[in-house]
Amino acid sequence: MSGHSKWNNIKRKKEKTDAQKAKIFTKIGREMAVVVREGxxxxxxxxxxxxxIAKAKANNVPNDxxxxxxxxxxxxxxxxxYESITYEGYGPNGVAVIVETLTDNRNRTASNIRHYFDKFGGNLGTSGCVSFLFNAKGVILIEGEDLDEEKVMDDCVEAGAEDVDFNEGVAEIMTDPADFRAVSDALSEKGYTFASAQVEQxxxxxxxxxxxxxxxxxxxxxxxxEDDDDVQEIWNNLENEDEI
Structure with missing residues (x-):
């Protein structure tokens, strides 16, 4: 996935209507409530x-x-x-899809997810049917037309990042999932702000x-x-998602 393509997808999400933004706030709030109770x-x-909190700020959730x-x-x-349940399946023409949910009613959620796949030309599969096509990676995006690529590269290497890719004003930084928090903290301390930062598939x-x-x-x-309140994250292997 190139940084440019991914940044286009993020911008499209940020340009959603107020009602759609409210759903994003609700989903992040649900996830945040779970981790507060746990830790x-x-x-x-x-x-x-x-x-x-970093994810919430990147999605323009107000501090209040x-x-x-x-x-x-x-x-x-x-x-x-809430319990965390992950679903796997195929979209049209075999596009692999992973759906991460937080739900207080697993029967409702399973029924809804299956309905979406069936309705739009896909099919819900069993656990593990597509996850082998993905690797968990920490992904951090820094956006800015005036990025000093050499400095960003040096800072990322010093922070412990695995790889950095530059594409049209976007730096996409990849980390091992175990190193993600340390790398993001180190870059934050250096003054960087993130367009997106999370462990992804x-x-x-x-x-x-x-x-x-x-x-x-x-x-x-x-x-x-995306419109389902129980769905937290959707990962897919669609090559040209920014074009559809």
Whole structure:
């Protein structure tokens, strides 16, 4: 995945309507509530919470919202017990799709996910059917037309990054998942702000959709999944996602 293509996808998400942005805030809030209950409300101690705060800020979640979510979770104001369930399947023409969810009703979520795949030309598979086509990687994006590539490269190497790719004003930094938090913290301390920073499922091979019908179905599948409150993340190996 090139940084440029990925940055186009992020910009498109950031340009969604207010209602769609509210859904993103809700999803991040749900995930944040879970990690606060698991590891406490102090991001200096709870590394997962620190990662989520960075993710929330990259998605333009206001600081007041972040503070309110943390205080509510710490005070056990949210009584829902969410569990993490990952679904795997194929979109149109065999595009591999991984769907990560947090749900308080696994029957509802499973039914909805299956419906989306069936409706838009795909099929839901069994655990492991597509995950072998992906590797977990820490992915950090830094965006800026005036990036000093040599300095960014030196800083990333010093921070412990595996690889850095520059493409049209975007630096895409790859890390081992175990090193992601240390690398992102080190770059933050150097003054960098991130367009995106999280551990992702990065495809090892990609599938291109060239027929318009398949492209439309794939976009509708991704949109339906994104609109579901239980869905936290969607990973796929679509080669030309920024074009559909």
């Amino acid at each position: 406490g409300p102090d991001p200096n101690v709870n590394g997962k919470l620190r990662d989520l 919202n972040i503070d309110r979510i943390i205080k509510k979770a710490a005070g056990e104001g949210d009584k829902n017990n 990065v495809p090892t091979t990609t599938t291109a959709l060239t027929e318009e019908e398949s492209q439309v179905k794939m976009r509708r599948l991704l949109d339906a999944l």
